[in-house]
Amino acid sequence: MSGHYPYGDPYGGGGAVPPPDDKGSTALRTVLIVAAIAGVVTVVAGLLIVLKSPDEYGLASNRDALALQKQPSGKPEQALFQAGPDVPPPLPQITPAPPMMPSTPLRIVIKRLGINAPIESVGLAKDGTIEVPPLDDANLVGWYRNMSTPGEAGPAVLLGHKDTRTSTAVFSKLYQIKNGDTIEVKRQDKTTAVFTVGGVEQASKKTFPTQRVYGAQENAQLHLITCGGTYDRSIGHYADNIIVYATMTSSYRS
Template identity: 85%
Template sequence: MAGHYSYGGDQIPPSQDKAGSALRTVLIVAAIVGVVTVVAGLLIVLKSPDEYGLASNRDALDLRVQPEKKVSGEPQQALFQADPDVPPPLPQIHPAPPMLPSTPVRIVIKRLGINAPIESVGLERDGTIEVPAADNPNLVGWYRNMSTPGEKGPAVLLGHKDTRTRAAVFSRLYQIKNGDTIEVKRQDKTTAVFTVGGVEQASKKTFPTQRVYGAQENAQLHLITCGGIYNRSIGHYTDNIIVYATMTSSYRS
């Protein structure tokens, strides 16, 4: 009869057809909302990976577990830790007499495979120290407002840990050990040899200014690079790695 549908075969009553269409619409909308939610969540996590435990190995400098790690069967040394006003650690050997000032031209750390030129750097307009040009990853900066390496007082050298595309000159600086030697070749054809007395990882929020830049009676060398976790929101590492060394000899190049 007109106006009636058979319940047999493939025909569907009008009320059931409408209910099925409504159900399909609800399912499609729910699926779309679910996809949007997942994508939004991923974007939030990728923007701040440190907060979610997803920072990559490149972004983390694994120093806090250094004492437990072993290389060639030997335990790694513990990092130097002290209040910011405590003097820097010194090697248990007698320092060499300071030399006259002379501009540094090259740094060599044989055990780490470092052999790099040095350029002079000063202060930025905001009062922070300049860093070496990023387009030359194998370049070290000497802060010219402090002592020259080999001269009485602290000489400060800075180098990048990495660039956007590759490791840089001080990428392995955290691996240096107490007792290792650092050579700085100078413009006057002499080479100042420094012995490492300690390595520190310090937060940039509590940088040990006095320990790094304070006056010293002997010729000191302080190397600085980045460390800790890379904070993507500000584009900087959270910490500094600082190496403290004392001049223990010198020779003519």
């Protein structure tokens, strides 16, 4: 392009004179503008009529006819039992069964968690703590023999690992147990004691609720213990314990 603009420089160069008005062109433009406005008014009016009655013109939307999907009704997770270390253990709102005579426990079954494991007795370690089952048998549960047997009056204490260095262990899902779940313990006398869960606690090992777990009880209680919380790699232990409190509510012959 040469840079010459026929009707003057649009960026303010100036100097050129605009062409004279053409009266015929002005009249034609007026007629066209009026016709265009009339056309727009006609189109708008037509659209308003269609929108008021979309069914008559085949424009009804199927959106309003679609059934709404049912919203998820997710239930909140069960709250963990929390109390001072001297508070009694939580009991289910149900009548406890009469205690039975002592008998060595052989097997524990928690159907909802898929647990079916043998039990062996454990005592005290040299440092005064309760022994735990050997790590080379991840599915083994320990019964603390210095306390009650499951089904006998008082608290019976069973311990199991959450995991080992190579795999999960028998109580890896214990934290998922719910109030009202049942736990069965098969005994040497051919009876099975059935316990109903009344509470689940996560307690720091630094403030372990000794009285709540080991304190005397009139009814037959079952307390399950495993590890929980965060894992401290520097010492090779979990920071907390998961403790399940259950009361015997029935029994039957195996």
